[in-house]
Amino acid sequence: MMMRLGKLFVGLWLYGTAMVAILRAGLGNMPWDVLHQGLAEKIGLSVGMTSIVVGALVLLAWIPIRQKPGIGTVANVIVIGVAFDTMAPLFPENPALVVAVPMMLGGIVLNAFATVLYIGAGMGPGPRDGLMTGLVARTGGSVRVVRTTMEVLVVVVGFLLGGTLGIGTLLYAVGVGPLIQLFAKTGLGGPALARGADRVGECGSSSPEPAPVSAKAWLGRMRSAART
DSSP: OHHHHHHHHHHHHHHHHHHHHHHHHTSOOOHHHHHHHHHHHHHTOOHHHHHHHHHHHHHHHTTTTTOOOOHHHHHHHHHHHHHHHHHGGGSOSSOOHHHHHHHHHHHHHHHHHHHHHHHTTTSOOOHHHHHHHHHHHHHOOOHHHHHHHHHHHHHHHHHHTTOOOOHHHHHHHHHHHHHHHHHHTTTTTHHHHHHHHTOOSSSOOOOOOOOOOOHHHHHHHHHHHHHO
16 A cells, blocks of 8 residues: 555656646656636636646546546645745746757656556546546547547647747657556556557457446545545
């Protein structure tokens, strides 16, 4: 149990650190932030509040794809935020391009590794990563295809709504999925990612589907995880 907790928190801390590197590089928002920004302009909420609303809607989308929340689902929000604020002073603001490019690329690689590490703890993914693992399980698609499709769609919708993007946004959208699949092949991602780590196409999995989860049972698990 302690090893799983350690894996969870190290992964989430590295995830927050990767976010700092990507954002401080200044080469473009992360895909979901493009969506949050564009949607915020349309509905009149702050970007932060819009992020919360979108996260809640994504959690609701877990129900039909039979994803289960856990301690990691709650820790995802808290630990990543603390890590971001703690690590931010260690990264330069407005770096020169010769520094910004390695920061951006390193951040994308670290983000993928951190995603695999914390999901591999088996204690519950965050809202958006849970959507990925759920779709991998339900559609039989590879991690690479499912995650890349998600990120590209989010970027396109966010941009059409008025969100701003850059070269870093596009690199993240097309790069993080293949990197997650690459790291998942090491076994660090556990069963949740192993199902889609070796797939090349979008479908055709013979893996058994998880048992259905009712909305009542799902919400009960969320309350239990929050109290833990």
